[in-house]
Amino acid sequence: MKSAAKKGVSYSKSLVTETGRYVRATAEYTGLLTASYAVRSGNLLTSAVSRLAEPIKKISLNSPLKYCRETVSLVASLTSAGVKGLGNVIPGSGVKPPVLDPERIARIEEMLMRIDRRLAEMESGGRVHRSKTVTHAVTQEKAKLGGARDMLLRQLVEANKQLKEA
């Protein structure tokens, strides 16, 4: 009787063990299947999106849209730099704002002057230009004269009248 009971217990134990194995295998399989579906769905989605996006990307690279893209990225980078710079000057952060190197500034100024001079050279040779942006004197409408300015002009006229009469 004792041995029959022992056998029954052993049978039950192996049954539980086997069931556990099946459950684990099923869970593993289900997991793998789900992961596989997830990966395949992801790939499918990526491929579909990239197929859809490719023509738009091409257009944006080879059209005026690229300037928008560049501007957006420039603004983003400047903003990020600004935010970083702001972090540098937050009181108590222990970080001092960067000190501008005067030599570097001088070099940049020189560079700008060279560019200016180059532009002046390009304008040389007695060429005539229709200027729209540069001479605000040219584009500015006759302003309403303030009292001080009117007085200056009056003085100038008087000086010129004297010159003519001399």
Added chain:
Amino acid sequence: MTKPKLLNVGIDLGTSRSVIACDNGMRMFLPSYVGFPKDSVSQKMLGKKVVFGEETLRHRMSLDFFRPIEAGVLKHSDDPDKDPGGYGKTVEVARTLLAHLVEQVTAEEEGDVVLRGVIGAPALASRKNKKALLDISKGIFETVMIASEPFCVAYGLGHLSNALVIDIGAGTVDLCRMHGTVPDEADQITTFKAGDTIDQVFYELITKKYPEAGLTVNMVKRFKEENATVSDHGDAIFIELPVNGKPEMLDVTEELRGACREIVPHIVAGIKKLVATYDPEFQNELKNKVILAGGGSQIIGLAKEIEDFMHTALGSGRVTRIEEPLYAGANGALMLAKDMPDEYWYELSEA
């Protein structure tokens, strides 16, 4: 019958360059050189009776070459009676140059135009010098006005009070402090150590260092205009010159810096004088509003050099080089012409 179109013009007749700006949007500059063919052969070759600007330099061997402006004013205009023939010729040449400038900016105008102009003159130009400018404008403008060149610059920039304008030209450097009125003699200083002095010193220094090099003042002038610097930064500067007929690259870095620095002591002495004699209450404001204009202001590092001097001699100073230094005088003169009320123009024409 249609009414003629009224145009305002601002003019800066310079020793080296003449600049014009018109309110129709046209503007130009031209080296102040005029050439007339020496004979019928050169006239045939050139295909014209008169040549202007750079072209005169290219054909100067076949031209009677003229630079009508000297030290910022018309040649012989200090004393026209001393050499009436020379003065007469200068007026004729300058008028030709002025007419050419006006023609260039009004070429696209259809129909009749009436011109009113403001011509810039050096800060301390004499009454005779200014009268000479009126002489050359006869027949070109309906009415014309003469104004101090640095005043025109200041007016154009809107710096009419507590500002010091330094207009660096080829013949003169004009310093003028603005205090809300038309500047008088006490407000202005003219020095004659200007662009032409730099050319001469640069020429002499190169000839001293490279006696075998072949060069003329015109050659070094062109080179200076492209490379002028007083800065110790930057690359070495080389000029290509013929040495015994063979072109060679010669290092002229120190010579160019030295020549450009030649004008600095005269400018800073002028600044010191104008600041020291200004109302003490506004001296700081004046020191912090020093404005460089004219072709010479394009010398690299000049603003900083002057600023450094001002810190040493005057405790502080801020020097700003304006945008478009070449056109500043003509633009300011044009603004004056445009702002001038019609009744003022009328008064002047009737005087």
